[in-house]
Amino acid sequence: MRGLQEIRTDIADIDERILNLYKERMQLTEELVEYRLAAGKKIFDFTPVEAFDFKNARVVFQGVEGAYSQQALQEFFGADTQSYHVETWRDAMEAIAGDEADYAVLPIENSSAGIVSENFDLLVEYDNCIIGEQIIKIDHCLLGLKDAELSDITDVYSHPQALMQCSKYLGEHPAIERHSLKNTAGSAKKVRDDGKKNQAAIAAKITADIYDLKVLAEGIQNNTSNSTKFIIVTKKKVFRKNADKISICFEIPHKSGSLYQTLSHFIYNNLNMNKIESRPIQGKTWEYRFFIDIEGNLTDGAVQNALNGLEDETEGLKILGNY
Structure with missing residues (x-):
């Protein structure tokens, strides 16, 4: 029987050979990227641009006036941007797909409550892509009618995420019943429209x-x-030349080691993966679609190498955006 040190030495030799082969492939991929760019070919159907022109842009957000999505919109595009609101996130995605709007602003993740799962699923369903993101600090307030006091409140309304984000405060007032609505600002509007002293909303102070x-x-x-965190979504498959973050999603074969082998493409190409999420695949029990964020640009040779490898080993690889 061979000794342990001898076995480990052989493993290290094999690892080094694998790494050298990946380096050779990376070099070839860099040459391929340079050729594609010189020939004016798109990178994975995406077109690099120096900057975005938001002049006369039509931007849609979900909710009503005062929604956090509107605040994110104004931070990203400017307060004077031409914008309008719709009832649901799906409506916002439909608006871009149907050319009724140029961009949509959608919440994707909260630092306390986690991901907005519905919007991850919509990114897969629609052929729209992410071109930017905007982070908004969330300060929730309990709002009631002008003549109401805290002791009057028996029912509170807000978006499910906001209710989760304020769970400790609500837990200190167990008599208050919680009700989920589609957005925070809409909850404030409901309290005003209903005119009942026992109702309150959790929403922004504005x-x-x-x-x-x-x-x-x-x-x-x-x-x-x-x-x-809010994402800025558009129908056009474009990215800024200085973009440094890529979001992708894919499915993998339902067998042992699939995820490990998939993630190895990031390791061998020295790419930093800073996020991974999974969502159930409809119609496939206990199978999942993975959403991953990596650092890089679609024109980088290492990124090209990793994505080409992923395309061979995964199902339904989709680049959600480079921003």
């Missing part, structure tokens, strides 16, 4: 002024550094 409500409690979120 909505108190918009809907003539009273702040009953301020900063009630569990995490004082609570933030939500």
Whole structure:
């Protein structure tokens, strides 16, 4: 029987040979990328641009006036941007697909409550792509009618994520019943429209002024550094030449070691993966689609090498955006 050290030495030799082969492939891929760019060919059907022209852009967001999505929109595009709102996130994606809007702003993840799973699924369903992101600090307030007091409140309305983000505060008031609505600003509007002293909404402080409500409690979120990440989505498959983050998704064969082998493409190409999420695949019990963020640009040789490898080993590889 061979000794342990001898076996380990052989493994190290094989690892080095594998690494050298990957380096050779990376070099060839870099040459291929340079050829494609020189020939004016698109990179994975995406076109690099120096900058985006948002002049006269039509931007859609889900919710009503005062929604956090609207705040993200104004931070990214500017306060004077031509915008309008729709009822659901799907409506926003439909608006871009149907050329009714140029861009949509969608929440994708909260630092306390996690991902907005529906929007991950919509990114797969629609052929739209991410061109940017905007992070908004979330400060939730409890809002009621002008003549209401905290002791009057028996029912609170907000988006399910906001209710989760304020679970500790609500837990201190167990008599208050929680009700889920489609967005926070819409909850504030409901409280104003219903005109009932026993109702309150969890929403941004700005909505108190918009809907003539009273702040009953301020900063009630569990995490004082609570933030939500919004993505900017468009129908055009474009990315800025200085973009440094890539979002992709794919399915893998339902067998042992599939995920490990898939992720090895990032390791051997020295790419930093800073996020991985999974979502169930409809119609395939206990099978999942993976969403991954990596650092890099679609024109990078290492990125090209990794994505080419993934395309061979995965199902339904989709580049969601480079931004």
